[in-house]
Amino acid sequence: MEWTEETISRLKELWAEGLSTAEIGRRLSITKNAVVGKAHRLGLPPRPSPIRRGVKKPEAEGAKPSVATSAPAAEPAAKTDAVDATPEAAPIAAKPEPAAPTPTPAPVTPAPAAVQPKPVKVEKPVAPRAPAKPKPVPQRISDPEPQKRRGPSCCWPIGDPGTPGFHFCGAVPLPGKPYCAEHAQIAYVKLRDRRDNVA
C-alpha cells in the first residue's frame, strides 16, 4: 500500500467520519487491517472498540523482571478540595480542528443554554453513504473544473468504491471540511435549517 498524502488524508477523513475500519478499508480498497494499522501508526484517535485487549495472553516471557515497581500511590488526596476547575474535561480530543467556526452538525439541542462543541460525535455517516446508493447524478453543480488543483479536495464519493468510474468530487472543500459547499450541505444534515452556518 502506498500511503501518499492523498490516501492518508482520505483515511483521516473517513476515520474522523466515524466509519468502521472495514468500511474505510472498502472505500480505500484496502483491508481493515491496513486501515487500523495505519491509523494506529498515525496516532489517530482510537474509536470505541468493542474490546479491550488489556489482558496479555500467556506468552513466553522470561524477561521482564518487573524492574519498576510500578508507579505506586498516585496522590490519593489529589482532589482534596479541588472542586474541579475543568468540568468540561475532554480526555479524548475529537478533532484538533483549528480555526473552525464549528458550523458542524450542532446538536439539535433546543436548549439555548451553553451548547458547547463537545467531543461528542453527533454526525453519523448519514451522508457519505447516501450518495453511493442513489446514482449520484454527474451534476456539474460544482466547479466546472474540479481536480485541477493540488490542495484539499472534496472527498465526496462519486460512484462505488472499487469500480472503475469511482472517484471523489474533487471540488474545493469548505474550510475545515472535507466536502465542497454543495456536498457539505447534504453531508451535514441540517438539524435546524442552518443556511448561514457555513461561511
Add this chain to the structure above:
DNA sequence: CCCTGATTCGC
C-alpha cells in the same frame, strides 16, 4: 457466524 477494533510480529 457475523460484526467490530487492537495488537502482534514477520516482512
Add this chain to the structure above:
DNA sequence: GCGAATCAGG
C-alpha cells in the same frame, strides 16, 4: 513502515 494473522468483545 507495512499489513496479515491473530486476538477479543458484541
